[in-house]
Amino acid sequence: MQPRTDQEKAKWAAGTAAVHAYVRDGMKIGLGSGTTAHWFVRALGAAVSEGLDVVGVPTSTGTRDLAIEVGVPLTMLAEVDRLDITIDGADEIDHDGAMIKGGGGCLLWERIVADASDKMVAVVDGTKVVDTLGAFPLPIEVIPFAWESTQRSIARLLTRLGYPEPDLRLRTSNGETVITDSGNYLIDAHLQAIKDPIALDGRLNWIPGVVENGLFTGVADEMIIGSASGEYEIRDVHSAPSARPLITSREGK
Numbered sequence: 188m189q190p191r192t193d194q195e196k197a198k199w200a201a202g203t204a205a206v207h208a209y210v211r212d213g214m215k216i217g218l219g220s221g222t223t224a225h226w227f228v229r230a231l232g233a234a235v236s237e238g239l240d241v242v243g244v245p246t247s248t249g250t251r252d253l254a255i256e257v258g259v260p261l262t263m264l265a266e267v268d269r270l271d272i273t274i275d276g277a278d279e280i281d282h283d284g285a286m287i288k289g290g291g292g293c294l295l296w297e298r299i300v301a302d303a304s305d306k307m308v309a310v311v312d313g314t315k316v317v318d319t320l321g322a323f324p325l326p327i328e329v330i331p332f333a334w335e336s337t338q339r340s341i342a343r344l345l346t347r348l349g350y351p352e353p354d355l356r357l358r359t360s361n362g363e364t365v366i367t368d369s370g371n372y373l374i375d376a377h378l379q380a381i382k383d384p385i386a387l388d389g390r391l392n393w394i395p396g397v398v399e400n401g402l403f404t405g406v407a408d409e410m411i412i413g414s415a416s417g418e419y420e421i422r423d424v425h426s427a428p429s430a431r432p433l434i435t436s437r438e439g440k
Contacts (some may be wrong), residue, residue: 193415197312201413202226217300219275220293232257247293270304284424289326289401324375326401337396388430405429
């Protein structure tokens with residue numbers, strides 16, 4: 188499979204660069220979800236076919252299926268203590284490395300795998316880099332039980348944080364409610380601009396019924412920005428603040 192559009196070429200540049208810049212024999216790697224991360228998985232599969240010795244932990248069933256297709260050996264977090272690195276994409280990322288993730292519905296597994304890794308690198312094309320997060324709707328994963336009540340609680344929190352009459356939508360596809368790999372629902376918050384990602388990330392998960400939210404603050408250590416020319420830029424964002432106290436050891440954090 189080859190990239191065709193300029194955006195696909197930029198995603199390919201970021202994904203393949205991650206293999207060359209970070210991956211070494213013997214590594215245990217978190218395999219991200221989404222189009223850019225999938226270019227990384229394809230490039231990793233090509234390197235494995237040439238003799239690279241690694242094992243991966245996928246962040247979604249879709250990534251699992253792709254990894255099997257391209258020949259990347261897989262394991263589970265139950266079988267390993269820590270991962271050396273996770274390479275994953277973002278729906279939006281600001282200049283400090285704060286991200287919105289979950290456009291593909293995989294935010295919970297993505298957060299778990301990133302937290303189990305010594306390093307997390309975000310791979311993106313230039314269109315994903317923004318001054319202010321929020322043009323992309325913020326995914327919030329909720330349990331199906333009483334999701335309407337959870338949605339009302341989310342709306343009250345957002346109103347208190349300065350988002351009057353927030354636009355919250357249950358995610359559907361072809362008229363059916365989208366179900367995540369963990370069996371949950373997704374509520375997308377159309378906020379246009381997130382004024383304080385730290386404040387929002389730090390409070391959303393306290394709402395009963397909220398499983399996880401797509402604001403990843405202080406998670407990325409570095410970001411790779413690909414361009415259609417095949418060039419890429421690596422930025423260090425490990426010092427960006429996080430909304431949550433670190434429970435596990437993260438290199439450089």
